Amino acid sequence: MDRPRRHIPAATVARLPVxxxxxxxxxxxxxxxxxSERLAEMAGVNAAKVRKDLSFLGSYGTRGVGYEVAYxxxxxxxxxxxxxxxxxxxxxxxxxxxxxxNYGGFGDRxxxxxxxxxxxxxxxxxxxxxxxxxxxxxxxxxxxxHGIAIGVIATPAETAQEVADRLVAAGVTSILNFAPAVVxxxxxxxLRSVDLALELQVLSFYRQRDLVGEVGxxxxxxxxxxxxxxxxxxxAPNWQDDAVSGMLGAVRERPxxxxxxxxxxxx
Amino acid sequence: MDRPRRHIPAATVARLPVxxxxxxxxxxxxxxxxxSERLAEMAGVNAAKVRKDLSFLGSYGTRGVGYEVAYxxxxxxxxxxxxxxxxxxxxxxxxxxxxxxNYGGFGDRxxxxxxxxxxxxxxxxxxxxxxxxxxxxxxxxxxxxHGIAIGVIATPAETAQEVADRLVAAGVTSILNFAPAVVxxxxxxxLRSVDLALELQVLSFYRQRDLVGEVGxxxxxxxxxxxxxxxxxxxAPNWQDDAVSGMLGAVRERPxxxxxxxxxxxx
DNA sequence: ACCTGTGAACCCCTTCACAGCG
DNA sequence: CGCTGTGAAGGGGTTCACAGGT
Numbered sequence: 343m344d345r346p347r348r349h350i351p352a353a354t355v356a357r358l359p360v361x362x363x364x365x366x367x368x369x370x371x372x373x374x375x376x377x378s379e380r381l382a383e384m385a386g387v388n389a390a391k392v393r394k395d396l397s398f399l400g401s402y403g404t405r406g407v408g409y410e411v412a413y414x415x416x417x418x419x420x421x422x423x424x425x426x427x428x429x430x431x432x433x434x435x436x437x438x439x440x441x442x443x444n445y446g447g448f449g450d451r452x453x454x455x456x457x458x459x460x461x462x463x464x465x466x467x468x469x470x471x472x473x474x475x476x477x478x479x480x481x482x483x484x485x486x487x488h489g490i491a492i493g494v495i496a497t498p499a500e501t502a503q504e505v506a507d508r509l510v511a512a513g514v515t516s517i518l519n520f521a522p523a524v525v526x527x528x529x530x531x532x533l534r535s536v537d538l539a540l541e542l543q544v545l546s547f548y549r550q551r552d553l554v555g556e557v558g559x560x561x562x563x564x565x566x567x568x569x570x571x572x573x574x575x576x577x578a579p580n581w582q583d584d585a586v587s588g589m590l591g592a593v594r595e596r597p598x599x600x601x602x603x604x605x606x607x608x609x
Numbered sequence: 610m611d612r613p614r615r616h617i618p619a620a621t622v623a624r625l626p627v628x629x630x631x632x633x634x635x636x637x638x639x640x641x642x643x644x645s646e647r648l649a650e651m652a653g654v655n656a657a658k659v660r661k662d663l664s665f666l667g668s669y670g671t672r673g674v675g676y677e678v679a680y681x682x683x684x685x686x687x688x689x690x691x692x693x694x695x696x697x698x699x700x701x702x703x704x705x706x707x708x709x710x711n712y713g714g715f716g717d718r719x720x721x722x723x724x725x726x727x728x729x730x731x732x733x734x735x736x737x738x739x740x741x742x743x744x745x746x747x748x749x750x751x752x753x754x755h756g757i758a759i760g761v762i763a764t765p766a767e768t769a770q771e772v773a774d775r776l777v778a779a780g781v782t783s784i785l786n787f788a789p790a791v792v793x794x795x796x797x798x799x800l801r802s803v804d805l806a807l808e809l810q811v812l813s814f815y816r817q818r819d820l821v822g823e824v825g826x827x828x829x830x831x832x833x834x835x836x837x838x839x840x841x842x843x844x845a846p847n848w849q850d851d852a853v854s855g856m857l858g859a860v861r862e863r864p865x866x867x868x869x870x871x872x873x874x875x876x
Numbered sequence: 877a878c879c880t881g882t883g884a885a886c887c888c889c890t891t892c893a894c895a896g897c898g
Numbered sequence: 899c900g901c902t903g904t905g906a907a908g909g910g911g912t913t914c915a916c917a918g919g920t
Contacts, residue, residue: 353911355814359807363789377879386791390913397881405880406920422810423817430809441708445805447789453809492812515819516812518805522630522714524653532815534808538712540626541801542697542720543689545759545783547622548799550690620889644901657891664903672902673898878920885914892907898900
C-alpha cells in the first residue's frame, strides 16, 4: 500500500487541489465524514467524477458511509507531495511578481517564497515583502542555498524563455510561467503557463458568440445543457489581509442564455 | 461566408489567443505568409492541430502556400470578438487587483480596465493606476456608464461568490475569478477561474512523482537546454452540465527524465 | 438501505494520413 | 510538388449504471 500509484490521469491531478481545499473547509466545520455527493457539490464537479478520482488514490472510502475527511486529506496531501515544503523563487519583480511575493497563500500551502530575482539594477537590492531582491545571476547560489524547487516567471514575454533556460540550468525543473509567451523546457522539466490576457480573450469569444444568438434566436439547435453552478476550487491560503488572490487554474464557464452551445470550462 | 461558425471546440477556442499572439509577432517581422508547420512550432503545438483548428474558422489558407498572416489575424480577432472593446471592472484592489490594474496587457488587447471596485473604506476613493477606486455598491452605475462586459474577481475567497452574484445582477455575465474558491454563476453567465496555489500543487505532484523514479540523475545536459518545443498540449476540456470542467489555462508539461510517465499539460 | 468502486459506453479531442487544390 | 483541409483512427476523460461491501 505504499505505492498503489496507478497512473493518475492529468485531469484528476488538476482536481486534487480542489478536493484538498474543499476538505480543509469541511474539516474546519468539525465534520469528519463526507459522501462523494456532498464533496462533489462543494467542489463543483459531479459525484461519479469524485469517486473515480479518489479511486485512483486507493480505496479510501467506506461503502454505505463515505470518506473520512482527515484520512482523505492526508492521502491527497501525500499524493500531491505536500508533506514537504517546496520553496519558490519568483523571477521578475514587477507588479505581478511583487503581488505574488506578497501573496500569503504560497507559504501556507507548502510553497514558501524563498527568493526574489530580477535584472533591473533599480530593483536589485530593494526589499519587497520582506525579501531582498537578488540579481538573476545569483540564481544558482540561491537555488542551492534555499533548496528551491519551483520557479515562477513573472517577467515580460521577451525574457521568459531565457529565464526558463536559466532556471533549468540552475536545477529548477518545475516552472510556472505568467509571461504571455510560448516557453519550451527540456523533457525532464515541468511547465505550466497562465496567461491572463488569454483568459479574457476566451471569455470574449463566448460572450460574443452568445450575443449573436440572442437577437434572432435560432430555433432548432440543441437544447442547452447546462445549468448550474459550479465551482472552482482550489487551495485557499489566507487571504485575509491582503487580498491578493490569484491563482491559477480553475476555470469554469457556462453557456449563455439565448444560445444553445454550452460554454467551456476550465480549471 | 458570413457565419460558417461551426461549433468551435473549446480546446480550439483556448488556442486561438495563442495563434493570435504568435501571428502578431510574425507580422511585426514583416512576414506575410506562414505555413501551419511554422505557426505550430512558434505556438508550441503540432501542425495537424493548427490546421484543424484553423479549419473551424473557415478555409483561410492557400494550398501549396500557407496562410496569409494579416487575413488570418483579422479572422481570429473577429472570431474572438476582439473587433470591439470589452471594458473590464476589477473587484478587490489588493496586491493582485492592483497588479492587474497596472498590467498593460489588457488594454492593449481590447480589454481596457474601466473601473476598480472594493469595499474597504481605506481603499475606496484612492487612486490606483490612474483609476479612482469605487465602492462595490456603485457597480450597477459603473457598468452602465462604462459599458462593462467583464468582471475580474481579485478578492479573498470568502467574498468571491457574493461578488460574482453582484456582477451578474449588474449585468456582467463574463467573469474571471482569481479567488481560490468554487464560484457558481447562472447559465447565462460565463466563468473562468485561475488559481495560483492550485498550479503550484499540480507542479509539486509531478515533481514528486518524477523524483520517485530518479536516483542519480543529473548530468548536466546544459547544452540541450531548450531545443525542442515539442508540444504543448492542451488540457482536457470538460464541461457538461454540471460542473466544472477543466480546461483552460495554458499549461504544458513534459515527462520527467527517469520515468516514463509523461506529464500533463494544459494550455 | 446506503454509498463506494468500477467496467463499459460515450464523447471530445488529438493525431494520422492522404485526398484535394494551388 | 507543397501545403492545406479533413475523414478516420486512436486516446483520454466523463458519465452511466450496477456490482460489491457495510
